[in-house]
Amino acid sequence: MAGMVILGAGQAGASLAAALRAKGYDGPVTLVGDEPAAPYQRPPLSKKYLLGEMARDRLLLRPEAFYAEHDIALRTGLKAASIDRAAKTVRFQDGETLAYDKLALTTGARPRALPEALGGALPGVFAVRSLADVDAMAPEFVEGRRLLVVGGGYIGLEAAAVAVSLGLRVTLIEAAPRILGRVACAETAGWFAALHRARGVDLREGVGLTRLEPGPDGRVARAVLAEGAPLDVDFVLVGIGVQANAELAEAAGLALAPSGGIEVDAACRTADPSIFAAGDCASLPWRGARIRLESVQNAIEQGEAAAASMLDEPVDYDPMPWFWSDQFDVKLQIAGLARDWDRIVTRPGTRAGALSHWYFRGAELIAVDAMNDPRGYMTGKRWLEAGRSPDPDALADPGADLKTL
Incomplete structure (x- = not known):
């Protein structure tokens, strides 16, 4: 039995491998990464790690022992060269070949x-x-x-x-x-x-x-x-953006979206019934468009959705995106996806210096940016998840309590 092979040992790949085991799959699971390190967090790299406030071992998503304890074969420093869809094998640059029953591409993205x-x-x-x-x-x-x-x-x-x-x-x-x-x-x-x-x-x-x-x-x-x-x-x-690592998929004949990501359906399936994709490299259908989401939240949740599909338990993945950025002593928290808005409502927070910007398309709330304003962020995130929109004019009144809206 060849089992499940995951190409890409970042957040999405690690999430997918763990989800396969959590869902009861007991066949072979192989997680392959082209970097020498075990799966680690990327967001702290340009912040706490660079500042020297986070040690290297604290970057790891899980202790290295986790993979052995859950019978996940972690292969690092191994770069894939090609996929043979007919033979259901992956060939690596060192000449090794690995067979799969089902293959997940979680190859991420790279800087332009x-x-x-x-x-x-x-x-x-x-x-x-x-x-x-x-x-x-x-x-x-x-x-x-x-x-x-x-x-x-x-x-x-x-x-x-x-x-x-x-x-x-x-x-x-x-x-x-x-x-x-x-x-x-x-x-x-x-x-x-x-x-x-x-x-x-x-x-x-x-x-x-x-x-x-x-x-x-x-x-x-x-x-x-x-x-x-x-x-x-x-x-x-x-820092001029990133591009999806989709060349391996393209060479194997899988469809790419205009944005460059690997095209998947709502259940993370490519056009090949044995190949799935998740994370930064995947282009998913969302609210009538195709998008790539470059976030920790998406990598974790889409990885879990891909695991369900690989086990023939597909679910439609419909994310409510959220992101964050730390700059100086400011935490920016973002909920929703800011596209095609036609009105911005600015609202001060309850603590000194806190502020939020609320994106509306007509009367519909579509996103919020909250600067040092966790209450505004959490309220906006809950509204977005529930499909609710406050009245923009009422929201613009700084004297109106969010709870009353």
């Missing part, structure tokens, strides 16, 4: 690279995705050094906050007119831009990168910008 023509391959240019990435860049975070962050998404903003906290001189550039352009309203983006500038980040919106240039030693030393004087830099962090 800065093109080599712009200097993206120079020593001293980093991305944040893996433990190895952060370990490689950690020695660069020394007080007084000059860091350029390219990209004003959450990864770039979190890394900028960490760097300033450690005493570095930080410039962050975003080519789009504002930071967080794809994921947040102008009100939330403006609030965080003001926060970063107040804490010492030289944040420049609407400024693109022309190229990075090396110094005499070959390391990156200067950034030429689309406008303004060139910047002398000691190192560069690139």
